[in-house]
Amino acid sequence: MGGKSGFVPPLELRPQPHTRCAECHVRALALFKGVPEEHLEPTQRFRSAQLVVAPQGRIYLEGEPNPNYYTLYEGWVMLYKSLGNGKRQILRFALPGDFLGFQRDVNGPMTHSAMAMTPVTLCCFPKEIARDMFAASPDLATRLASINARQYELCELHLLATGRKSAIERIAFLLLELFHRCRALELTQGNALQLPIAQEDMADATGLTPVHVNRMLRQLREKGMIDYRDRRLVVLDGPAMATLANFNQSFVEEAALL
Amino acid sequence: MGGKSGFVPPLELRPQPHTRCAECHVRALALFKGVPEEHLEPTQRFRSAQLVVAPQGRIYLEGEPNPNYYTLYEGWVMLYKSLGNGKRQILRFALPGDFLGFQRDVNGPMTHSAMAMTPVTLCCFPKEIARDMFAASPDLATRLASINARQYELCELHLLATGRKSAIERIAFLLLELFHRCRALELTQGNALQLPIAQEDMADATGLTPVHVNRMLRQLREKGMIDYRDRRLVVLDGPAMATLANFNQSFVEEAALL
DNA sequence: CGGGTATTTGACGACTGTCAACGCCAGTGG
DNA sequence: CCACTGGCGTTGACAGTCGTCAAATACCCG
Secondary structure (H helix, E strand, O other), X not given: OXXXXXXXXXXXXXXXXXXXXXXXXXXXXXXXOOOOHHHHHHHHHOOOEEEEEOOOOEEEOOOOOOOEEEEEEEOOEEEEEEOOOOOEEEEEEEOOXXXXXXXXXXXXXXXXXXXXXXXXXXXEEEHHHHHHHHHHXXXXXXXXXXXXXXXXXXXXXXXXXXXXXXXXXHHHHHHHHHHHHHHHOXXXXXXXXXXXXXXXXXXXXXXXXXXXXXXXXXXXXXXXXXXXXXXEEEEOOHHHHHHHHOOOHHHHHHHHHO | OOOOOOOOOOXXXXXXXXXXOHHHHHHHOHHXXXXXXXXXXXXXXXXXXXXXXXXXXXXXXXXXXXXXXXXXXXXXXXXEEEOOOOOEEEEXXXXXXXXXXXXXXXXXXXXXXXXXXXXXXXXXXXXXXXXXXXXXXXXXXXXXXXXXXXXXXXXHHHHHHHHHOOHHHHHHHHHHHXXXXXXXXXXXXXXXXXXXXXXXXXXXXXXXXXXXXXXXXXXXXXXXXXEEEOOEEEEOOHHHHHHHXXXXXXXXXXXXXX
């Protein structure tokens, strides 16, 4: 189960932060799509910075304050909550374009942790600047609310799956969700997808154990629905998977595109 | 499990809708707390109405469009998602003061259903009016985003519980959550609370079966932590419950108070 | 080659689900 | 007044999905 023992590589700020960090925002991030350039300027003028984090590196930790928001530019990030006994629940996998660090109690301790699963590039900017930006651009605030609402609905979907679906259905659902989100970002090769996550991570995302995840992957393989070796997923029978998992493709696709 | 057979009492609009429905908003609903009166006026001038729904009555249904938002004035409402095979996951229990019907895709079909668990009184107002109100009052929009963010975090807590806690821990958590939310609304009598929910509902909220919920209630009783008869909960040992359930009281209390 | 991590598999156990019976209670109709 | 019915709660017996433990394999990297 959870609890990778405590190695946490320090966060590294690039020595020479991008001068035009907004470019990655505008290019990659739904949040800023179509927002007038002048509303973004403050981000640049103050101390926006690009952050690079190695795999296993923590971006922020549950229970600790965190002064920044982040837009994920490249790589995979997992957001998770921990229980005292070492158990862990992955809340979601963040992909390029996602917005991280937002929570209701802006200045309070974070309610979850964020860890890089691959080498990760983030644009980070202080919350007070973000606040000014949101104040200056109601459109931006609306966008943020919309993004958050969608994440919320995705969380509800996961709650439904975890509470009321069998192990094999949950795994099928997770794989389909990741596949379709990645396809929308053009991170797939045909019907194949290289995943950066261990089976233990799938377990922590679905509420199962690593051993049982392994068994379910084998079952899906034996049913001819997927191929899975060396973390490379090939979806062989998407429709059958979708039926099995009660998976509605449209929802997740929208979610990625926003 | 889920799937009460299909009786759905029709929604009833009161023949004489409150002329000052805003009063219940302002009194009961965090959303409108402290918002300038003139921003609320449109709600009244147009066709805000009070809605009364009998127990088991559906307020809106997953998959169907719904033109209104609602503020819950009195009674309990459950929000849930259904699976094809009759299984059901309760997403949350809404209490007086809660805001219902908001979702990202404003005009699309609802992503979940809402059912009254008690006689329920709602203030309902059309989404287009709400939109104007939010446009007129950025403060109001911020408030909505904040409320939504908190519901989101509560959903994440439930995901953690459902994915990574044992049956007895989940039941303890659910009971504590309901108790503390109700206490913040002064719906408790001392350390007692009359719940309007069946054990089957607890099951659908925690991802268990009704039979097993019953066994867990008995265990909690045998441990001396609660008394539970005729849907009346008495919390005998809150601290022990909180430890068992990994329950952080402050979070849920804030949630109720906003 | 050695050590560490991830995956895979088997054996076993237990937590939770399933099925069924019974009791209680309220409502209903004869 | 009293069967009859349906919903809910309670309990027991049993089954099975899933967790636990352990060992073997594979792989990576120094």
